[in-house]
Amino acid sequence: MSQPKQPQQVLQLKKPQYALGYWQKVSLSIWLIALVILPFADIEIVNFDPFLELTRMVNGLVTPDFFATEYLLQAIMQTVNFAIIGVCLGLVLGAPLALIYQHPLVSSCCAFLRAIHEIFWALLFLQVFGLSPLTGILAISIPFAATFARVFHDIINQSSDSPLEIIDRRADIISRFTYGKIAQVMPQLINYTRYRFECALRSSAVLGFIGMPTLGFYMETAFRQGNYSEGAALLIIFIALIGTIRYWCPPKLLGVYLVIACVTLVDIPKVDSSLLVRFITQDILPPAIANAATLAEVQWSSLMTWFSALLSEQAIPGAIATITLALLALAATHFISLSTHMIASKHLWPAPLTWLGQFILLVGRSVPEYILAFIFLMLLGPSMLPAIVALAIHNGCVIAYLAVKQSNAIAPQQIQISKLNQFNYHIMPTIYPSMMALLFYRFEIIVRETAVFGILGIMTLGFYIDSSFSEIRYSNALVLITCTALLNVAIDIISRRLLKFEQTSQTSC
Amino acid sequence: MKTLTKLLTLCALTLSLFVGANTNAATFTFTAIPDADESQLRTRFEKVALYLSEQLGIEVKYVPVKSYSAAVTAFRNNQVQLAWFGGLSGVQARRLVPGSQAIAQGYEDQFFxxxxxxxxxxxxxxxxxxxxxxxxxxxxxxxxxxxxxxxxxxxxxxxxxxxxxxxxxxxxxxxxxxxxxxxxxxxxxxxxxxxxxxxxxxxxxxxxxxxxxxxxxxSPTYPDYQWTIRADVEANFGVGFADKVQAALLNMNSPELLKSFPRSAFIKAENKDFQPVEDVAKQIGLID
Amino acid sequence: MLTLANLNLHYDKTAGANTRNKISEKDSSTQVIFDLSLTINEGEKVAIIGPSGAGKSSLLHHIYQELTTRAALCSQRQGLVDNLSIYHNIFMGALARHHWLFNLVNLIRPFKQDLHDIAALCQQLELDQPLAKKVDQLSGGQRQRVALARALYQQQAIFIGDEPFSALDPLMTSRLLDTVLARHNSVIMVLHDRALAMSAFDRVIALDKGRLILDSQQQSIDQAQITALYQTSAIA
The missing domain is CATH 3.40.190.10 (Periplasmic binding protein-like II)
Structure with missing residues (x-):
């Protein structure tokens, strides 16, 4: 399908001297940046004959084998359990933080915690709690708490102050706040929590890639080992699970599910506090400090060599690759979200076709990026390209999904124009700013998610972190994780400075 | 509004479960990642667990892991007491857990x-x-x-x-x-x-x-996969336990069980058999 | 009870609130009240009238700031919480009377006593809607009565109202006004119905362009003067 011109561009053609609008400038600069860095990026397509493997993949997809996976029900249950408990714990930790989020210390701490991918949290907790459900739950709930804090804060801030004005000043702060503010935005908070639950299901599955007993555990093995029938079956189950959340998990039943989740969670081994002590006092210390008996014996020069080698050989090249990948993925995401938004918009197509569009969006946002990249790796070869495509498809579909929700709620104008014109002149201009806001919010997530591709071998920071973990060099891993988080925080600050627009956090993700 | 109360109760429930959870200390746990086929891991290795349990007379559990580093971590943290390691991961594990011993290797692993x-x-x-x-x-x-x-x-x-x-x-x-x-x-x-x-x-x-x-x-041949056991099993499961485990492994001759690894038989091994691997790992900078 | 001497108020566009002190010479702040002196005594029922933009609301809000611990405000901006029920919106008037824990529990499960009181209040205000109904489903007139009920439920001695009856029909207006007057010792109210102001209140003051023009305490005023006030304003 051809991509119709955006309304902005249509306007642009009217008069040569017509000044560029704000969103045109922003969209153009995204593409300009992408074009400038494109020659430096590794996007070579190397592939001689992927068809043998592709045929096997397609064969697998059309003959899904639902019985190939052992303990399948248990895996589904654990996927849901981790997500539910993770979200609830995230809420308990994050909601109070939302109230003090305006404090710069709190907000920067939250940005830092958010910036670290669930997989890295899990790899860290793995050292302390081992293969315990605690590892998975904390890995979900900590970044989720930081996200809840930020988004809840934004939502509460956008609520009206007028109920507070009339409440008797002598009433205590808790009563005033709950009645005057929280009650106002409760539906938005609940909606957002529901959306995050979907995200948590994805995260929970992804944690399987590093050993949590969720669907991802078996999915990764199946794809890696070439058991595509099994892999396809797991993907179908996973997509169905996400696509039907609203039927099997209405908010009213959340409590029931939480209780069930707690009861059916796999056994939690006893937490050994000595492991935590060892982790903090030994594992994460650089070798020069850990090997020295006293502070006086520390060889500062070797510490410096270690640190500068780590920075120059891993952190800096990794950060450059991460940023390159993220910026290219941003432009590609922009394209995918515009085009997939179009195919699922009810303003353009009759209902049955939009269902198809919605289904495409569901598949696009549910299939973990790792699996997408895995498939494209076969098609396009081992460059950055598979990761760019995977990120663009996943994030583009998430943005389009949220944008379609908004745009379908817009009432069409009562004038006699064609559907396409209606879409270009009324729907797109209305929806575009919030789509762009979503896109920039997603940028933070794209940077985070580049981590996953490191595990697949694309030389982002995630690659070096994964290597450090597999070489059991936790001190290196910790330094690199900190670099990733700082990079993310910096990007967050810069994009906030550059783009002064209202974040529509009710719909942000 | 009711969500609020629900959440409060739920979090209390969650926390109480965390606190109340504990493990059975008398279970002997092992892990293994075969080099080839990783499908149906639990189904296959639970049979091995059953075999070991019969031989040792205690409860034996299998824990599936995803990677060698996860296996090493589990071994180090005493979540598993016995592990089927690759050459490198075995060296890493034994460096991290002083006193742990390589007790058996696959017949093929002598000249991998x-x-x-x-x-x-x-x-x-x-x-x-x-x-x-x-x-x-x-x-x-x-x-x-x-x-x-x-x-x-x-x-x-x-x-x-x-x-x-x-x-x-x-x-x-x-x-x-x-x-x-x-x-x-x-x-x-x-x-x-x-x-x-x-x-x-x-x-x-x-x-x-x-x-x-x-x-x-x-390539020229080198030693690879081996079974490694923690030193403290003697204290936790009785004196001579490591020898009992070694004997059980060496006596494992059911083709069905051996196929999971897949090895034709297990033979004795010692830590020093893997010195070449350690030297190589040091030389290329994978361990310090 | 309240004395204002040479009051000057500025409306700060950026902050969206009235400020007593002029912050800057910039355009962001416009003066809305000029050198206004006024004394209101305990037990008085005062109506404030004047054409649109005369500064009535600004003055009223300033008065509310001064009397805040003793007064209940029924503002034009209602300040209802759409997601809460009629009951909870009215109960908000009583927040200060209870411990926060009581308020929180009440949010989940209404207490019988308050439910009973609020039902009675609604009946008096001719609000025949189920108490559990969310206020976003109500009509303009019904919402206004919920806001009024919430102010009444504060059970203060002073009632400060900013056109609390603007969306109601004249008959109901006069019935509800009687209720408000009967339940409060002092009442200060911006009214848009001049005849009602003249007939139902002890004292009527009129504002125009931020200045106090007429005060029935100082001079006797009649319908003609007021009509003239609205007309000159309309021409200017």
Missing amino acids: KSYFIAHYSTGLELSDSFPAITDKTFTFGSKGSTSGRLMPQYYIEQHLKQKPQQAFKRVGFSGDHNRTIVQVQSGTYQVGAVNYKVWDSALAAGKIDTNKVKVIWQ
């Missing part, structure tokens, strides 16, 4: 080797001398693998006098021996290093098109 495989377009053929693979694209297996990473990288550095990152046009980590075969076969990478047993069984299973990919070099 890696194959270098190449896509037909490179024009490389099987030879006894190290192949001319400079400036090709190259993929290892998993980052922590002995046969897919450590040994190949060692021989590359020996022969090409360069780090792989400098010697090759592009270096990848496929994550798995099967993936290495698939990626070289499809031309994604030109050359790859693979565990010889995985190659042989894939060849036997007809998964390899020998017109597209062939073996171009085989």
Whole structure:
């Protein structure tokens, strides 16, 4: 399908001297940046004959084998359990933080915690709690708490102050706040929590890639080992699970599910506090400090060599690759979200076709990026390209999904124009700013998610972190994780400075 | 509004469950990742657990893990007391847990080797001398693998006098021996290093098109997989427990159980058998 | 009870609130009240009238700030919480009378006593809607009565109202006004119905362009003067 011109561009053609609008400038600069860095990026397509493997993949997809996976029900249950408990714990930790989020210390701490991918949290907790459900739950709930804090804060801030004005000043702060503010935005908070639950299901599955007993555990093995029938079956189950959340998990039943989740969670081994002590006092210390008996014996020069080698050989090249990948993925995401938004918009197509569009969006946002990249790796070869495509498809579909929700709620104008014109002149201009806001919010997530591709071998920071973990060099891993988080925080600050627009956090993700 | 109360109760419930949870200390736990087929891990290794449980007379549990590093972590944290490690991961684990012992290895593991495989377009053929693979694209297996990473990288550095990152046009980590075969076969990478047993069984299973990919070099032999046990099992499960486990492993002769690893038999092993692996790992900088 | 001497108020556009002190010379702040002096005594029922933009609301809000601990405000901006029920919106008037824990529990499960009181209040205000109904489902007039009920439920001695009956029909207006007057010792109310202001209140003051023009305490005023006030304003 051809991509119709955006309304902005249509306007642009009217008069040569017509000044560029704000969103045109922003969209153009995204593409300009992408074009400038494109020659430096590794996007070579190397592939001689992927068809043998592709045929096997397609064969697998059309003959899904639902019985190939052992303990399948248990895996589904654990996927849901981790997500539910993770979200609830995230809420308990994050909601109070939302109230003090305006404090710069709190907000920067939250940005830092958010910036670290669930997989890295899990790899860290793995050292302390081992293969315990605690590892998975904390890995979900900590970044989720930081996200809840930020988004809840934004939502509460956008609520009206007028109920507070009339409440008797002598009433205590808790009563005033709950009645005057929280009650106002409760539906938005609940909606957002529901959306995050979907995200948590994805995260929970992804944690399987590093050993949590969720669907991802078996999915990764199946794809890696070439058991595509099994892999396809797991993907179908996973997509169905996400696509039907609203039927099997209405908010009213959340409590029931939480209780069930707690009861059916796999056994939690006893937490050994000595492991935590060892982790903090030994594992994460650089070798020069850990090997020295006293502070006086520390060889500062070797510490410096270690640190500068780590920075120059891993952190800096990794950060450059991460940023390159993220910026290219941003432009590609922009394209995918515009085009997939179009195919699922009810303003353009009759209902049955939009269902198809919605289904495409569901598949696009549910299939973990790792699996997408895995498939494209076969098609396009081992460059950055598979990761760019995977990120663009996943994030583009998430943005389009949220944008379609908004745009379908817009009432069409009562004038006699064609559907396409209606879409270009009324729907797109209305929806575009919030789509762009979503896109920039997603940028933070794209940077985070580049981590996953490191595990697949694309030389982002995630690659070096994964290597450090597999070489059991936790001190290196910790330094690199900190670099990733700082990079993310910096990007967050810069994009906030550059783009002064209202974040529509009710719909942000 | 009711959500609020619900949440409060729920979090209280959650916390109480965390506090109340504990484990059965008398269970002997082990883990294993086979080099080839990782499907149906639990189903297959629970049979091994059952066998060990019969031999040892205590409850034995199998814990599935995803990677060698996860296995090492679990071993180090005493979540598993016995593990079927690769050469490198065994060395890493024994360095981290002082006193732990390699007690058995597969018969084949005494003289394990890696194959270098190449896509037909490179024009490389099987030879006894190290192949001319400079400036090709190259993929290892998993980052922590002995046969897919450590040994190949060692021989590359020996022969090409360069780090792989400098010697090759592009270096990848496929994550798995099967993936290495698939990626070289499809031309994604030109050359790859693979565990010889995985190659042989894939060849036997007809998964390899020998017109597209062939073996171009085989490495000298080295020791690889082994069973390693923690030192403190003597204290926790009784004196002589490690010997009992060793005997049980050496006596494992049911083909069905051995197929899971897959090995023809287990024989005795000691820590010093793996000294070559440790030396190599130090030399290429994978351990300090 | 309240004495204002030479009051000057500025409306700060950026902050969206009245400020007593002029912050800057910039355009962001416009003066809305000029040198206004006024004394209101305990027990007085005062109506404030004047054409649109005369500064009535600004003055009223200033008065509310001064009397905040003793007064209940029924503002034009209602300040209802759409997601809460009629009951909870009215209960908000009583927040200060209870411990926060009581308020929180009440949010989940209404207490009988308050439910009973609020039902009675609604009946008096002719609000025949189920108490559990969310206020976003109500009509303009019904919402206004919920806001009024909430102010009444504060049970303060002073009632400050900013056109609390603007969306109601005249008959209901006069019935509800009687209720408000009967339940409070002092009432200060901006009214838009001049005749009602003249008939129902002890004292009527009129504002125009931020200045106090007429005060029935100082001079006797009649309908003609007021009509003139609205007309000149309309011409100017």
